[in-house]
Amino acid sequence: MSTSVAKTLSAQPTDLYARIRSYHRIVVLTEGFSKPFCAKTAMSLLRYRHSDVIAVLDATEDGKFADELFGVGETVPVVSSLDNLDADSLFLGTALTGGALPAAWRNIILNALVRGMDVVSGMHDFLSDDPEFSRVAKENGALLIDVRRNNEHVTSTGVPFRSECLRVHTVGQDCSLGKMVVSLEVQRELANRGEDAQFVATGQTGIMISGAGVPVDCVVSDFVNGSVEALIRRNEHHDMLLIEGQGSISHPSFSAVTMGLLHGCAPDGLIYCYEVGRESVKGLSSVALLPHRTMIDAYLANASLRHPSKLIGIAMNSRSVSATQADAERERMQQEYGLPVCDVYRHGATCLADAVLNLKRELGK
């Protein structure tokens, strides 16, 4: 532990992130991976930056529309090359891991750079560490933006946040079940009502959508809490923050990330997220998920080690069940917990937005 470290070792990527917001003619690359469960980033870009996306690039699905592949993105065309597109940027639509970049992806990225397009990636392996990509980008005045690159070396100051700023954090039974989406949908609903509510991204897709945030799973562990605290401090002038959760507090691989985030953002309220029917940890089928009650108790107990926190609602992801089953599950959970419950896609985020405003009133913020 380096209790006295409180500095920034290299320039913050904040300027690069801000540039992400400037793109309005984005091509999303999913070549060979245009499946809903593979292309989470692509789907979120199609949903939350719909008006900025001009095409999806996948030669194996050429001629289709985004909606046919992903159930989102309506008539955004799927194309086989960058020819004849007036694009400003290429966003990698999935974070490939565990090996070399496929040859097709390398060529498309090089092709985009040669055209002077910026390339935005959420992969753990950084494009800007690749000598060929770096050279070609430089030669053509293009930028490589690795949203997961983060060298912020800051530890906590222990200074409380602005007390009028309400912080609501999405936490979950597992990873990859919609915590970012819930945060975004609740923020949108509040913004539509004229509230000063800000989405706070903590993962690569959220950063690509909002052009700000900290890729918390890439921060060196000693600086996780501190970099989240700094992120909240950059946003505490807002009335309300909807802070994207990561992993889960019992996740065999990612509980360090979850805990640092939970303590770093010191939430006033928690929204618990789960997927109906999921029984084991994603990617670790031998590890059973823990009961909701156990998970909720763990989140509340851990959050409260740093700051008083309460559960204000539950978000269910019901993609794998029928509408009737989803409604029955919603009713059952509402009864059991006495709290608002919804699937933000099926039911909208109204009841969760109400819960945020109720908490605000209750805390006099």
Added chain:
Amino acid sequence: MSTSVAKTLSAQPTDLYARIRSYHRIVVLTEGFSKPFCAKTAMSLLRYRHSDVIAVLDATEDGKFADELFGVGETVPVVSSLDNLDADSLFLGTALTGGALPAAWRNIILNALVRGMDVVSGMHDFLSDDPEFSRVAKENGALLIDVRRNNEHVTSTGVPFRSECLRVHTVGQDCSLGKMVVSLEVQRELANRGEDAQFVATGQTGIMISGAGVPVDCVVSDFVNGSVEALIRRNEHHDMLLIEGQGSISHPSFSAVTMGLLHGCAPDGLIYCYEVGRESVKGLSSVALLPHRTMIDAYLANASLRHPSKLIGIAMNSRSVSATQADAERERMQQEYGLPVCDVYRHGATCLADAVLNLKRELGK
């Protein structure tokens, strides 16, 4: 979260760590920082690798003995230069943070490299990233070993550990209060009784002492749990593991590290460590420490999310009080918790070693 990442992006430092064990003529550098609270690493090297240390280097304290400066290290001489020493390595005796290396340290390190001595550092900023150090090391056949460098990119497998391997983990009310020392002293006591007990290092000093481990506070957060799991798997052939703790579960800055370590090593037993009289978080005087009971409950609840765990004993650091006060505190805590309590320096680690063996019997391991 990258659930599918399960690879090593670069060579493991395991070979370099092993080399650390080979040194038997170590000079410990503390130039200008020969104070007990500054030179934690130096003190631990003097205590736990006493027979391998030939000198402490601090020109400002030239001519003294280690014992006079640190209360440990007996007659190891304090010297003003590397001249006339037949040394094989220079260990940096404190992890300076937050700025450039002092000029005196630069010169001493360069001087050691020119003599062909390896230089071992636990700093967050890596010596091997410094072009001048790298060049001079290469020219003289010397090695730069940054024990905090770790690029292990592994996530959890979810596979249980060898069931006969008992895992005991030291956890604490705060950082820097003796968790490593307690793990080492209990391991030594068990080894002296002929037990196959292994110390498992998770910090830079522990690695310098044992020549193995993972510097968990430097691992990228997504890989904390996984790299600890891999560390335990490399050691699970032993009957008993004493796993060094880090930070604290409620630490504003470091709870991510603590949680990932707790889940990664899945301990059967916990030893809770605290310092008598400490009231606020080290380095954050505005943040009060939480009561022992709250902390212990939090550790047990969190550990048990992954693996059943119980508290087997309490280690108090009583350096700031008299022997009489220490004994009174010990008695009070024993009564309150009904468990063995000791200061391993004042009372020895006997009762904690007994507690480890009792747990082993109880679990039939």
